[in-house]
Amino acid sequence: MLEAHDITVRFDERNVLDRVSITVADGEVVALLGPSGVGKSTLLRVIAGLLVADAGTVSLDGVDITRWASHRRNIGLVFQDEQLFPHLTVAGNVGFGLRMRRTPHPELHRRVQELLALVGLSGFDDRAVGGLSGGEAKRVALARSLAPRPRVLLLDEPLTGLDRDLHDRLATDLAALLRSTGTSALLVTHDRDEAATIADRTIMLAS
Template sequence: MSNLSVKDVSVDYGSARALDRVSLEVESGEVVAVIGPSGCGKSSLLRAIAGLEPLSAGSVVLGGKDLAGVPTHERDLGLMFQEHALFPHLSVGANVAFGLRMQRLDRASQSKRAEELLDLVGLGGFGDRGVDALSGGEAQRVALARALAPSPRLLMLDEPLGSLDRLLRQQLVAELRTVFVGLGVTALHVTHDQAEAFALADRVVVLREGEVVQSGPPAEIWREPKSEFVARFLGHPNLWNLDDKVVLVPIPAIRPLRIVEDVEEGIGWLRECSVIVERIEFREGRFRVTARSTTSVLCSLEVGPVTVVFDMGSQPQLGGRVLIEIVHDRLIVL
């Protein structure tokens, strides 16, 4: 049974349309990530589901029940904000227990559950602290504990890690995944960082200007982007304009055939290096590209306006000649 079902939902701010007939489903226990550049309507989608933004059209169904007319506070959802949105006048424990207090749980159960969740996010014993003194990562963990405490039917995360630095973000992504899997949380996660989405989600939905442009498991989306927009947004480097078509050349499709000039052995292995193309030939179903390496770091070669990035395998000498081939049947015409 589908847990959350969003059907043809539109949201307007005045005359500006933020979401245009968006549909998506989230199964029970599934983690779905919605990705898209900023301003694509990701946050509006979550706010619409939460009932914080009125729908102009469409419906939101949760657990088989249409949420139209159900006020936010009766929707039984969890929402994590980018800026934590912790209550500054309440302690860490009181923040976590807020949702339980709203459910009129007795005090003992409230504090017991709050402690459990703080333990779960690695902040055991933080209950009495003020929220001002927390670091960014701690604040986000408290926000997670607070959102999970009332056991919401659906947890929504709005760029939860956007304000953190990269290292902390990677660490928290791993922690979030562990918590989600451990508790069997159904989650809808919104982010502009595709790496975060790929690491966290069972399924990824790409949103562009308020419209869903592709949806599927992370590996599939990465392997087979259906449009230039998706390919670019995911960060595929080799997008070539050939014969009025945009062609995506996946990195594994490019293989160095041989190094034309001799390379000194034993320097070590590098994954990528940078090259300058000297000649491209298309023969017997294969591109043959002759290129010259320039640095020993990135293997990219320029074909007119196009840059090729590929896995070099062995390290060529600087200025050395490289011949690569591109496996034709692995090209994706977008």
């Protein structure tokens, strides 16, 4: 279970987050809704360890991880703009987290194939990420984050910038994917329909 407790973040003397608390149970998918500028992404960055909060704690399965570096948390993050590594192939991107965990090669290869199949990109292994379409890039980013089996997956508006059709299709796929892998997830979005499609529970973050 992921618990963020009383998180406060100040930028330039202004409270972006003021004592925000949130919990995500095992296998639960929670959507975080709210207008832009309300600090949704900031909260994700605090949970992922990319940002140090001014106050508050983050704990995972009862262990306080507030001061842990990101790479020790085993919390995945799907970035809004994917942040694929341009110098690596699709397979190189998907296998990155496994390499960081020193996964033996045969298992790494098998897992990468499994993930590519899961997101519908079998056969894309050696493609350069620069040549992917918007939807394909999002799928690769998702596969990359899921590959190391993170304890919790954070999704920062993972479907923005797609046309309506593709958006809806990917939203359904994503919901199925999270269910089938039993991944706990926290999804940031400003789209109510998307939240309803993907999440078990929705939280509104007001300014």
